[in-house]
Amino acid sequence: MNDHHATSTLPFVTGYGYTVHENASMLDRTTFRVPARAAMLIDVHEFDAIPCLLDDAAKQHREVLILGGGSNVLFTRDWPGVVLALRTRGLDIIEQHVPGTPGDAALVRAAAGEVWDDFVHWTLAHGLRGLENLALIPGSVGATPIQNIGAYGVEVGEFVDAVYAYDRTTSSIVRLDRAACAFAYRDSLFKRDSGRYLITAVDFLLPRERALRLDYDGVREELAAMGVDSPDARAVAHAISRVRTRKLPDPVTTGNAGSFFKNPIVSADLATALEGEHARMPLWPLADGLAKLSAAWLIEACGLKGFRQGDAGVSDQHALVLINYGGANGAQLWALARHIQQTVLARFGVALEPEPLVI
Ligand code: EPU
Numbered sequence: 001m002n003d004h005h006a007t008s009t010l011p012f013v014t015g016y017g018y019t020v021h022e023n024a025s026m027l028d029r030t031t032f033r034v035p036a037r038a039a040m041l042i043d044v045h046e047f048d049a050i051p052c053l054l055d056d057a058a059k060q061h062r063e064v065l066i067l068g069g070g071s072n073v074l075f076t077r078d079w080p081g082v083v084l085a086l087r088t089r090g091l092d093i094i095e096q097h098v099p100g101t102p103g104d105a106a107l108v109r110a111a112a113g114e115v116w117d118d119f120v121h122w123t124l125a126h127g128l129r130g131l132e133n134l135a136l137i138p139g140s141v142g143a144t145p146i147q148n149i150g151a152y153g154v155e156v157g158e159f160v161d162a163v164y165a166y167d168r169t170t171s172s173i174v175r176l177d178r179a180a181c182a183f184a185y186r187d188s189l190f191k192r193d194s195g196r197y198l199i200t201a202v203d204f205l206l207p208r209e210r211a212l213r214l215d216y217d218g219v220r221e222e223l224a225a226m227g228v229d230s231p232d233a234r235a236v237a238h239a240i241s242r243v244r245t246r247k248l249p250d251p252v253t254t255g256n257a258g259s260f261f262k263n264p265i266v267s268a269d270l271a272t273a274l275e276g277e278h279a280r281m282p283l284w285p286l287a288d289g290l291a292k293l294s295a296a297w298l299i300e301a302c303g304l305k306g307f308r309q310g311d312a313g314v315s316d317q318h319a320l321v322l323i324n325y326g327g328a329n330g331a332q333l334w335a336l337a338r339h340i341q342q343t344v345l346a347r348f349g350v351a352l353e354p355e356p357l358v359i
Contacts (some may be wrong), residue, residue, distance in 0.1 A: 007263075008267065008299075009108035015049065016046065016048075016049065017044065017045050017046025018043060018046070018049040018053060018264065019042065019045075021039065021041045021043075022040055023038075023039060023040075026041070026070075026075055026079070027331040028039055028099045029083075029211065030070035030075065030257075031069075031071040031138055031251035031256060032073075032075075032257050032306045032324050033093040033324055034329050034330040035329055036076075036077065036079065036080045036164070036359075037076075038065075038081075038082070039062070039080050039081060040081070040083070040084070041082075041083045041085060042084050042085065043085045044087060044272075045087050045113075046088065047166075047200050047323055049053050049313050051171065053082075054166070054168060054198075055171075057082045057274045058193055060145055061091045062080075062082045063079075063080070063081030064081055064083075064084060064195075065081065065082070066086065066195075067083050067084065068085075068086055068105070068112065068140035068142050068143035069115065069138060069139035069143055070111075071138035072139060072147060072257055072355070072356045073359065074144060074257065074330050074333060074334065074357070074358050075330045076329075076330035076333075076334045079163065079359065085197070086112045086199075087265060087307060088111040088200065088201075089111050089113055089114055090110070090114070090201075091109070093106055093107070093179070094108065094109050094122050094203065096134040098205065101205060102207060103129070103207025103209040105205045105207040105208070105212045106126070106128055106205075106206055107161060107203055108123060108126075108203065108204045108205075108206055109155060109203050109204075110201065110204065111141065111201050112139040112140060112142025112143075112200050112201055112202070113140055113141070116134075116139050116144055117142075120132070120134060120135050120237065120354075121135070123204070124233050124237055125326055127208055129206060129208065129209070129210045129212075129233045130204070130207060130210060131154075131159060131204070131239065132212070132233040132234070132236040132237040133152040133216070133219075133236065133240055134149060134150075134152075134156060134240075135237035135241050135244075136153055136240065136241040136244045138244070138258065138336070141200075141202055142158045142199040142200070143199075144202070144209035145163050145181055145188055145190060146188060146191050146199070147186050147187065147188070147191055148183045148186060148188050149188060150185070151187070151240070151244075152219055153219075154213055155183065155185075157178065157181065159205060159206060160178050160181060160183070160203070160205075161178060161204060161205040162177050162178065163175075163181055163190075163197075163199055163201075163203075164200045164202070164203075165190075166197070166198045167196060167197055168198065169196055172325050173200070174197075176197075177223040185265070194357075203262035212231060212232075212233065214231070217235070218356070219240065219243070220241055223236070224242075226238070226239060226242070236291070238297065244252060247317060247318055248315075248317065248318055248321060249315050249317055249321060249323060253324075254324070254357065255323065255326075256321050256322060256324065257322070257333065257355075257356045258321060258355070259295070259321065259355050260321060260322040260337060260355060260356065261295040261299075261320060261353060262352070262353050264292070264293050264295060264298075264350050265286065265290050265293075266290070266291060266292075267289060267290060267291070268285065268289045268290060269289075270349065271285075271291035272291075274348060274350075278301065281301075282294040282297050286320070291352060293294075294311065295320055295344075295352055296318060298321040298344050298350060299314065299319040299320065299344060299352075302347050304340055308325070309339075310327070310328060310332060311324060311325040311326050311328035312324065312325070312335070312336040313336070314324055314340070322336060322337060330359070337354060
């Protein structure tokens with residue numbers, strides 16, 4: 001007999017705004033494409049369904065995992081509880097001209113389940129700037145504030161006006177302004193207080209006029225290769241998409257979750273000592289006696305770029321990206337990640353922290 005049916009007060013059945021799948025395969029639900037099953041997977045299409053679903057899960061003592069686009073999670077085992085997959089849609093310009101904002105900004109609201117890259121192109125088509133450097137990042141809009149996604153010199157937190165979320169501690173919808181989100185490098189309130197907030201929508205403040213950011217290595221070169229002399233935001237998005245396509249494996253064809261490790265932040269003293277030994281090591285000085293190192297460089301310097309254990313490997317295009325060559329499971333990818341961490345720690349004394357959520 002199925003245990004949970006014996007104990008549940010309210011059996012989960014598909015209802016308005018959500019669809020229930022029991023003993024569901026998660027293989028197609030994460031970009032790593034590893035085998036794992038969820039005891040219950042619920043696709044949520046309407047926000048209104050969320051409080052009741054969380055309430056029912058709590059009554060049944062089922063642990064809840066929130067899933068967005070699945071581009072930042074690695075399952076190393078089955079999930080015995082409920083996975084809530086947010087698939088809510090909706091894009092709106094809330095205010096065309098927000099008074100007192102530089103660059104004549106518009107306020108735009110995006111539902112959590114919107115596809116990030118589609119949203120970026122939607123904003124550009126409406127003449128809005130800011131997100132062009134973040135083109136082609138996989139995942140959903142609602143996941144972007146959690147780890148404050150960043151690429152090519154821009155972080156999403158710069159443009160977030162507010163995040164709407166269901167607060168599981170107070171059982172209420174909250175609006176958190178940018179300051180409350182406490183954005184930092186690949187970090188935010190949502191990551192630090194993981195599991196508390198279920199993001200339902202994000203408001204972005206996007207200017208119509210704003211200097212383009214072209215200083216990150218390779219961006220100007222790509223525009224030149226495209227024959228673009230005076231780029232607009234759409235050309236920048238196009239150039240960034242070309243660079244990403246070339247440098248990063250495509251999650252649609254090759255299982256991966258982008259950067260597997262964060263660039264480590266270490267003491268300036270350690271960074272200087274390492275720089276003394278390795279003249280070509282990239283190093284970005286930060287405030288407060290700290291410095292950021294390149295995780296990709298450290299991994300490559302250990303000879304691990306392109307390294308493979310069965311179907312789990314390190315990309316030969318970019319040393320920060322772990323690859324599922326087809327048949328790897330999450331435990332094998334995690335074993336590879338641990339091997340990389342241990343090797344880099346032994347060689348450089350630097351601890352690498354995973355970027356995705358590892359279950
Ligand atoms: N490098 C190597 N070997 C490699 C790749 C890079 O030594 O295989 C060194 C090079 O010196 C290079 C430097 O690392 O100049 C920086 O490389 P890159 O520009 O690719 O940036 P990254 O720091 O490795 C970060 C983000 C990426 C983002 C790029 C571009 C993190 C953890 N990752 O990578 O984000 O696309 O910058 O802005 O901050 C992601 O988070 O999934 C992701 C792909």
